[in-house]
Amino acid sequence: MLAIGPETLDVQRTAAQLQGGGADGAVVTFVGLVRNHNAGRRVLYLEYEAYTPLALKSFERIADEIRTRWPGAQLALHHRVGRLEIGEASIVIVTASAHRADAFAACRYAIERVKQIAPIWKREFFEGGDVWIEGATADPDDQVARTHAERAACA
Amino acid sequence: MRVTVRVFARLRDIVGASELVRDAAPGATIRGVWRDLASDYPELTAYERSISAAVNTEYAKMDRVIGDGDEVAFLPPVSGG
Numbered sequence: 315m316l317a318i319g320p321e322t323l324d325v326q327r328t329a330a331q332l333q334g335g336g337a338d339g340a341v342v343t344f345v346g347l348v349r350n351h352n353a354g355r356r357v358l359y360l361e362y363e364a365y366t367p368l369a370l371k372s373f374e375r376i377a378d379e380i381r382t383r384w385p386g387a388q389l390a391l392h393h394r395v396g397r398l399e400i401g402e403a404s405i406v407i408v409t410a411s412a413h414r415a416d417a418f419a420a421c422r423y424a425i426e427r428v429k430q431i432a433p434i435w436k437r438e439f440f441e442g443g444d445v446w447i448e449g450a451t452a453d454p455d456d457q458v459a460r461t462h463a464e465r466a467a468c469a
Numbered sequence: 470m471r472v473t474v475r476v477f478a479r480l481r482d483i484v485g486a487s488e489l490v491r492d493a494a495p496g497a498t499i500r501g502v503w504r505d506l507a508s509d510y511p512e513l514t515a516y517e518r519s520i521s522a523a524v525n526t527e528y529a530k531m532d533r534v535i536g537d538g539d540e541v542a543f544l545p546p547v548s549g550g
Contacts (some may be wrong), residue, residue, distance in 0.1 A: 346550050364549070365477055365542055367526040393549060405550055422490035425550055431524070433542075433550025435478035439482040446479040454528055 315389065316373040318364055318434075320396040323403040331390040331408075336386075338410040340417035344425055346405040348398045355440040362395040362404060365433040369393070372432040375454055379427065380409070380420045383464065385422040387411040393434060404436075419467040426463035430456075470494060470537035472502060476543050480520075483512045493535065499524065500531040502541055519546050 315331045325343055332341065348360050376391045390408045397403055407424045411417040428434075431454045436447045453459065474491050479488050484506075492500055499522045507513040522529050523542040535541060 316518075344473065345475045363478060364547070365475070365523070365544065366527075368523050369528065369540070395522070401546070429547070429550045431547070432549040433521075433544050433547055434476065436548045437478070446482075446545070447548040448519070449548040450546055451519050452528070452544055 316367055316370060316377065316391050318369050318373075318393045318395060320394065323392050323394050323406045324404060325403075325406050325408070326415070328390045328392050328406045329408045332410045334388070335408050336387075337412060338417075339412050340414035341410045342414070342417040342419050342421040342451050344399060344405075344407040345403050346425070348400050348402050348404060350400045351436060351438070355438070355442075357400065358441065359440065360398045360404070361437045362393075363435050363437070364393070364395050366395075368433045370454075372454070375431070376424055376427045379460070380423060384411060384416040384420045385403045387416045389420065389424055391424060391428070393428070393432070395434070396407075423463050423467035426466050427460075430459045430463060437461065470497075472535055472538070473540045474502065474506060475540060475542040477542070478492060480511055480513065480516065480543055480545050481504065483510050497535055499529060499533050499541055502535065503531070503543060505545075517541075521547075524541060 334421045388410045392406045409417045409420040521544040
């Protein structure tokens with residue numbers, strides 16, 4: 315259900331991992347794509363790298379947080395690493411729940427938390443150079459960040 | 470004692486390797502290992518306030534005391550997704 319690797323992502327494959335046994339009334343999918351522009355630069359491709367064992371533990375932590383906040387909601391999450399071309403999927407998140415509100419909220423929460431605490435980095439290769447993108451300082455115990463993710467999820 | 474240090478992304482570029490073995494004094498903290506590393510690679514200093522650390526593939530605070538043979542990872546701000 316939670317995976318990271320160089321293989322091409324496939325929404326159907328990720329979604330198939332969630333078997334609700336008839337109890338689910340909603341499935342929400344988020345797919346993150348490599349964009350051809352960023353910060354005014356023309357992006358050529360991205361390279362993702364991860365600290366894989368800790369990334370998987372971070373995904374498990376996010377799944378636990380979701381189970382606590384939205385009981386009954388399930389999460390499947392696949393992140394890709396290596397070189398990704400424009401338009402390719404870097405992440406697929408699928409959430410399932412009895413009702414749509416929880417499935418939507420859990421899905422949004424998952425991507426916000428990945429961006430906060432998963433030890434994964436993207437290097438952007440653009441016309442004229444390359445740069446490591448640096449976002450959040452990862453601290454899974456940072457309650458302010460967690461609250462921020464929850465607010466985004468429930469907005 | 471000896472620890473294995475792992476560095477990622479820009480930190481790896483600065484150090485020129487993804488993994489290195491470092492000597493550390495008994496009772497050393499993660500911060501001590503970081504400062505020792507930064508004294509050899511001064512460009513790392515700019516990351517002192519923004520890095521995260523992990524010991525044996527679990528997130529850990531910088532004041533955590535490390536042991537012989539531990540794997541200590543230094544993580545620049547993350548950008549997954």
